[in-house]
Amino acid sequence: MFPSLLFEIMLIGFLGIGSQWLSWRYRMPAIVVMSVAGLLVGPIFGIMNPEEDFGELYKPIITVAVAIILFEGSLNLNFKELRGLGRPLMRIATIGAFIAWIAGSLTAHYIAGLSWAVAFVIGGLFIVTGPTVILPLLRQSKLKPRPAKILKWEGIIVDPIGALLAVFAFEIIAYLTAHNPDGSALLMFFAASIFAAILGWASGKGIGWMFETGNIPEYLKSPAVFVVVITCFTIADEVMHETGLLAVTAMGMTLANMGISSVEDMRHFKENLSILLISAIFIMLAASLDLDTLLHIFSPNIIGYVLLMMFLVRPLSIFLSTIGTDISLNEKILVGWIAPRGIVALTVSSYFAAILGEAGYEDASIITTLTFGLVFFTVVAHGFSISWLAKKLHLSMEGRPGTIIVGSNGFTVELAKSLAKSKVPVIIVDESWERLRKAREAGIPFYHGEMLSEQTEYHLDTTPYEYLIAATDFHSYNALVCTTFMPEYGRTNVFKISPYKQIDSKDTNDIVNKIGGRILFGEELSADDLTTKITSGFGFKQTAITEQYNYNRYLDERDEEAVLLYFIKPSGKIVFYTEEMKSTPESGDTVVSLSPQDKKIQAKLENRRNNNGNQ
Structure with a gap:
């Protein structure tokens, strides 16, 4: 054909x-x-x-x-x-x-x-x-x-x-159906099954030991594993049909529990x-x-x-x-x-x-x-x-796709509150109990631990979350977190706060940019800038985009100091603003921004503070 x-x-x-x-x-x-x-x-x-x-x-x-x-x-x-x-x-x-x-x-x-x-x-x-x-x-x-x-x-x-x-x-x-029953075939079956399990365990231990001791270069590790898998399977299967499946299962489980980073x-x-x-x-x-x-x-x-x-x-x-x-x-x-x-x-x-x-x-x-x-x-x-x-049966992670925020500070806590207000599952992860204080006081779900720790993998249920934001004060750590979780969450769903305000070397900027994670909200905004805006009275504002009030009109009328953060589609999908984003809000979407307070509200607050000071 x-x-x-x-x-x-x-x-x-x-x-x-x-x-x-x-x-x-x-x-x-x-x-x-x-x-x-x-x-x-x-x-x-x-x-x-x-x-x-x-x-x-x-x-x-x-x-x-x-x-x-x-x-x-x-x-x-x-x-x-x-x-x-x-x-x-x-x-x-x-x-x-x-x-x-x-x-x-x-x-x-x-x-x-x-x-x-x-x-x-x-x-x-x-x-x-x-x-x-x-x-x-x-x-x-x-x-x-x-x-x-x-x-x-x-x-x-x-x-x-x-x-x-x-x-x-x-x-x-x-x-049972043989004219002259011979139990040797049954003994051979049990012996072959034991042999397959031992072969798989030994193959896993052997290849794991070679990885740990550096006897296999990095570029040969994946090819070497596959050759050993095929060899292990073939040897066991030649001894007795279908025991090869037992051998490769034993090999995989052995490697999985050796804790080898490779x-x-x-x-x-x-x-x-x-x-x-x-x-x-x-x-x-x-x-x-x-x-x-x-x-x-x-x-x-x-x-x-x-x-x-x-x-x-x-x-x-x-x-x-x-x-x-x-x-x-x-x-x-x-x-x-x-x-x-x-x-x-x-x-x-x-x-x-x-x-x-x-x-x-x-x-x-x-x-x-x-x-x-x-x-x-x-x-x-x-x-x-x-x-x-x-x-x-209430056994699925229902609701909108959630967001993991790595790093607890004034901005990330307010961002988490904004997401939670939109019924988006959110959790803040930080290894510092002190930095998590604001999240605890705000009633935001949190996890106290190191995001890159193996223990976190087994204690933190990441099933409800499809997005990850690295927003700590350590920019190289943010890039490392993004690189680590990029294969799991996808390149378009892993973000980091811009490091450029606090790094002087252009070469370092290039390195951090290439390591992983898309930069949120714009390169000119660092984590300190965003936190400063929070302390100076900026708040999170939701704006519904309709056919009458379209996105172009919203852009024309918004405050120049406002920072576009993300928009939510009716399906619950979140689109965070990045430098390279290609989609724009449509009718039915809700845009969330970090905006300064209304001038009249600011004046009232200022007068109230002044009156309290004169008393």
Whole structure:
């Protein structure tokens, strides 16, 4: 169909990232958009079939991508996040997984019509959710930290467990149905699983030690990690199929808990690579389906199976496994509903469809159809419902996007009061209890601690906030804060107060400007200037822009000394004034400025002060 394989690779990348952009732009689940795009270019219009076009390279590409994605996800599993969640999470990953396996196997046998052997293999596999589907949903829904951590940890930890359960079930079946049963295969399975876990731990420790001792230069660290990940995965997978997932998960968790700064520096690069891989792999998998498989998904037994898995098996496993834990009812309902299946289920199921078919199980032919049916329906249902359900259960960070202000002083406290008046979540962060006094007196939410401290990462919930303003007296520190948090908040949402009034060296100005963070309100206004305006009687003024009183008229009539700070759109979005801003307020927006008091009010205050002085 295409002039070259290169053109097809280009199209896969374009569709994957294009789907991610559309989902961001129109607030739709990214996985749903990617699945639909893959189906359109694949089985529906027949534009491409990556499985046929890539040939023998297709499965290795998918497998390596899954290994990297799972490693990147496990690299976020720091045990410090488990404070208060260790017991319920452990029970979900063990007791809950076991219940889901048994209940899912029974459902596959009685509803989908699979033989007992195939049902127990698929039942083990379908307990997985995984980072490929959970992490995009968490980015979209803005859950509160507690349920978000439960879903994230469960998705990453249970991924290798599900694959190993499927392998274990197959080995048990092979043992029980053999003419001359030999337990060596079962022993080999347990030995291979232990070997994979040890290999992953050793690989993580080894690469971490080389980072700490400087045996790998900075420019080779990311490439070295990926080579070790692929090596670790391949060695374990060659010993026994699917144990490679356990190996890379163990490696990622080991590195995540070693406290190595180099790992933090690479994390955003790996997240970007993971997004690219997820986008491409979903397009490839969906496009590789044939039309018969797609149509077979809508058969009554498969739809019945999917519905029971979603509405009975998953909630039952969560509710039973969390009895006696401190998880609230609302959290149980949300976690019991959200369980989309993703890439691991699709890739591993194709492997078992092949080996079960070779073993003589004819019903193994519908495994691929069953898997994609479960993946597609859960992705669509959970993708479109997670935000709505989280809001109904009061488990989402509702309201307008908030602002973190680093540094407590007279201006930042008044700025925070202004934002709070507009119902914008705001918090002031400062390591000085004395500097926080004004924030405390004004009733502004605050956090006493160092913004760049690791402890702040675990104690300060940053979920409600989309903007960050660095406004301390130390300009190099402001630039460092902006640079640190720029990957998390985005280049356009990180700001700093101008340093130029207090720095004489032009070279230093250039350095500070390039480090990070957009300069707020204008280069001519330093933090001292803004604080001085507050002490001299300037106040925060809100002005509504309408069709009759447009923005140009507002600019013409405003006081020359007024400082334009930000404007709020009806959607709640905040736009701070910077030198390079390109958007302007429109009808319906509210402009907030730091303006001098009205002349008549100033005169009255002056007369009152003079009269009090004469008494």
